[in-house]
Amino acid sequence: MxxxxxxxxxxxxxxxxxxxxxxxxxxxxxxxxxxxxxxxxxxxxxxxxxxxxxxxxxxxxxxxxxxxxxxxxxxxxxxxxxxxxxxxxxxxxxxxxxxxxxxxxxxxxxxxxxxxxxxxxxxxxxxxxxxxxxxxxxxxxxxxxxxxxxxKQNEAQTLSPIERAAKLIEDSKAVIIHGGQEAYYDKQRDAIFLPEMESFENETKYYQAAIHQLAHWTGHESRLKRPMEGKFGSLDYSREEMRAAVAAILIGGDLKIGHNFGQHAAYMSNFVKILKDEPFEITKVSRDAQKIANLLLGNNQKREQKQGAEQQGFKVGDEIAYLDTTYKVLETKNKSVKVEDADGNRKVLQPNYGLHKSLLEAKYNPREREIGEEQENGLVEEQENTHKIGR
Incomplete structure (x- = not known):
């Protein structure tokens, strides 16, 4: 390179x-x-x-x-x-x-x-x-x-994007207090404050705002325990805003409800400064945003349910994407499996082979792991000095 x-x-x-x-x-x-x-x-x-x-x-x-x-x-x-x-x-x-x-x-x-x-x-x-x-x-x-x-992708989906968003909020069990003109999360009271739904242009805008504040809500010490210090307009405040904004993009894309950052102007100059001065901060932002999305979408629970419902094994005809190729299962015998990669290379994998385990994991838990996730534990969290997040 x-x-x-x-x-x-x-x-x-x-x-x-x-x-x-x-x-x-x-x-x-x-x-x-x-x-x-x-x-x-x-x-x-x-x-x-x-x-x-x-x-x-x-x-x-x-x-x-x-x-x-x-x-x-x-x-x-x-x-x-x-x-x-x-x-x-x-x-x-x-x-x-x-x-x-x-x-x-x-x-x-x-x-x-x-x-x-x-x-x-x-x-x-x-x-x-x-x-x-x-x-x-x-x-x-x-x-x-x-x-x-x-x-074909939506065949099994019985709920509309609005209904899915409403269910996500309900399933979170977050305390939401309606009224006023501001949308924000109060970390001291561990509550989300939102204007009445009628105050928004439409239902979609209401749920987009609610999801953004729910992303902040996940940072509470009883949940993902993210640092959320800093006064409104500060760089530390903007770091949390960037995490919530990216998480809302991920969640909105998953629910197909879209996203809307709303009052973005106050944060954009700080976003640019962070991206310019600390270009690798985007890695941490992305990782935290993924954790937020996983928690709110219940991905970990869904994965466990899927694994429990399916027999952990290969079937002839399985096509499994792993690393930079795709493996097709040609034959299974006892617990061994014969596979062919995209280049036509064939091999028989025993259960104790690393590739056998990796392909099984890729089949039933198709996700990409982030490097260094275990290395984040050295952060010292100081006492928060502001209560309203996401205004």
């Missing part, structure tokens, strides 16, 4: 700061000129897998109307092809293992009788950052029409 390569978080910070200065960031312009949401939650159409918060921001900031994103290899394996001259969007993920060719003592690849190179899985002691380029469905040929894909 070139010595001049700028780390991905820094690239994201630069782009986001530039968009804020131009007045067209996701915070400032939640709806595009075509009337569609500026942010569409990215997903892998083969697995239904979503991406980590930072990668979600990177992909969402491309402003595509189609939520589907895949690598060129995964797209080709699914029977789709990248259109000529299209450029991929780089994301970053933690790589915990690598598949390497088995070689002789003098470095020659060992092949089987069919001429296929034999491989082994090497597990890393620590996750290593790895990059991949993804392409949006709008950049691919021969892919299912978006309307058809969305119809």
């Amino acid at each position: 070139s010595k001049n390569f700028k780390a991905l978080p820094a690239q994201l910070s630069d782009k986001l700061a530039a968009e804020i200065r131009e007045g067209n960031s996701l915070f400032q312009k939640p709806v595009k000129d075509n009337g569609l949401p500026a942010f569409v939650k990215p997903i892998n159409p083969t697995t239904g897998k979503s991406y980590s918060a930072m990668n979600t921001l990177i992909l969402g900031m491309q402003r595509h109307d189609d939520p589907r994103w895949m690598s060129a290899d995964a797209a080709r394996y699914a029977g789709n092809w990248v259109k000529k001259d299209e450029k991929g969007t780089m994301i970053e993920f933690p790589k915990t293992s690598d598949i390497q060719a088995i070689r002789t003592a003098d470095g020659q690849r060992i092949k089987d009788g069919a001429g296929v190179t034999q491989t082994k899985t090497v597990e890393f002691e620590k996750p290593q950052r790895s990059q991949a380029f993804l392409f949006n469905a709008e950049q691919l040929k021969d892919i299912m029409p978006l309307d058809e894909f969305l119809a």
Whole structure:
């Protein structure tokens, strides 16, 4: 990699700061000129897998109307092809293992009788950052029409976006007090204050405001215990605002209700300053925003319920996206499984193999882990000196 390569978080910070200065960031312009949401939650159409918060921001900031994103290899394996001259969007993920060719003592690849190179899985002691380029469905040929894909995706969804938002708020059990003209979270009283619904332009705007304040509510010491010190207008105050704003984007995209930051002008200059002076703060912001979204959307509970309801095993025909390729299950025998990757390499995996465990995890828990999440515990939280958050 070139010595001049700028780390991905820094690239994201630069782009986001530039968009804020131009007045067209996701915070400032939640709806595009075509009337569609500026942010569409990215997903892998083969697995239904979503991406980590930072990668979600990177992909969402491309402003595509189609939520589907895949690598060129995964797209080709699914029977789709990248259109000529299209450029991929780089994301970053933690790589915990690598598949390497088995070689002789003098470095020659060992092949089987069919001429296929034999491989082994090497597990890393620590996750290593790895990059991949993804392409949006709008950049691919021969892919299912978006309307058809969305119809299939929404088949099991019986609630409207408004109903889902209302249920999310109800399920949170947060104390919400209606009245007045301000929307904010009072951390001393651990209560959200909102104007009456009739004060908003429509129901959607009300629920968008409520979700934003609910994001602040998660920071209480009895929940995610985030530092929320600083007076209105300070950099510390703005750090919390950025976390809530990104979380509201993620949640609004998941519920398909959209987001609206509302009174954003007071925070934008501080956002730019933070992004410029501390470009890697966006990594922490994204990680905290993911925790907020997980808590409010109940993702952890859903995952446990899904795992408990399904038998933990492989089925012939399973297609599992893992790292930068997709594995297809060709055969199962006892607890072993025969798979083929996107390049046509085949192998038999025993239950004690690292790749076997990783593919099983990827099938039943399709998510991207963030590097360094365990390294956040050194923060010292001082006593909060202001009560109203998110005004």
